[in-house]
Amino acid sequence: MTVWDRPTPPPPPVPLDREQIVAAAVALADEGGLAAVSLRKVAARLNAGPMRLYGYIATKDELLDLMVDAVYAEILPAGQPAGWRATLRVVAHGTRRTVLRHEWLADLLGGRPSLGPNGLAVAEAQLAALDGRADTDTVLRAVETVAAYVIGALRREIANLRAERATGLSERDWQRAHGPQVTRILATGRYPALARAVHDGTEVDAATSFATGLDWVLDAVAARLSG
Template identity: 60%
Template sequence: MLVWERPEPPDRPVPAPLSRDLIVRTAVELADEAGLESVSLRKLAGALDVGPMRLYGYIDTKDELLDLMVDAVHAEIRPAGDGWREVLTSVAEATRRAVHRHEWFADLIGGRPQLGPNALARGEAVLAALGGVDVDIVMPVVTAVDAYVIGAVRREIAEWRAERATGLDKRQWQKTFGPYLERTFATGRFPALETVVRDGAHLDADETFRIGLGFLLDGIGAGIEAGRPESTRQQGDHPPG
């Protein structure tokens, strides 16, 4: 029986009250403070002031614990808006905010399908908003947005971790490696790259995420419209969103 369906042991007020929800909330706090490497059953038991063996009444494996933690974060990702474009935008932005609050979340999303109640509720809300889209392309649409968000947030987190590891923020990194790029560009081997670096807009992470998501949704809208039968289109009809 999966952890989502397995009942908890009867409550025992001593030596310390315990529940699956308390275990998960404590594990999330540990991961937020010190990363996933800080989440072991031994450390978790210590934080809860219980013996490690007592945890096994609530979870069987660390993988189950990670699944529960991921689902707890999914509760923070609530779709909002009217129509497929607003809903997909809200989910993308809410997922990014969740990763900013829980850096470790970026390491776990995009893996095996999430089957917890919060993840399923999020999926139901998104698919309901896409109810007017051909059922054969609904999942490719959702998957494309998920892939964009996962790639974007993982890149952001990688940059944060690199800053912490090297002690160099973006401006300091540019100052350190700028002379190397100048020498490289002087060879004339990378003219297109040089033009973008010298003349292109230097957008921050928020702007980059928003613009990229907009391009993706524009393409999805065009694809949805192109796939609609001519008989369903009205004069002056425009792509959804």
């Protein structure tokens, strides 16, 4: 066989590292949600064989843990805010911004705590801001209470966004479409408190609702800390 007839050898494997794998997984999740993420799909995104990924990540659960910790890096600012209230507010709003960039994160919040370096940094910032202001159990309950509000509010917001995309109706469009039905129901008189809320309540956007609820929760924490 002449040199001109000799087949070209296959190219060397694409270089890989854990950061590349996680970045590819995050990109897939941003595009198609968690259902779009698998070791096989990540490998295809990186033009690598799936077996090569197992040298870095053994299971999909490990991959999800790494993805969560990677985006947790977006939550904290570079500097430490002054005061516990400012710190908890920064973490809460940082979490909201991060979830709006990575909607799939809402599905993974609220489980066991992240043990990655970024997740631990977020936890440390919150606990350190409250350190010395109350006993340890009170501090833990304060952080848990704020987290519970944030997670619940964000899951509701993301659910509304997904419903808008699925139906093609904004919340205002949905209200218009169902307005006659709601009017008939309220006219029965069986739901007077709900009727007052519908007729007299002020509609606010998601950001305002989140900020207002967060302030109320922080007020409750402050009352407990000073009690």
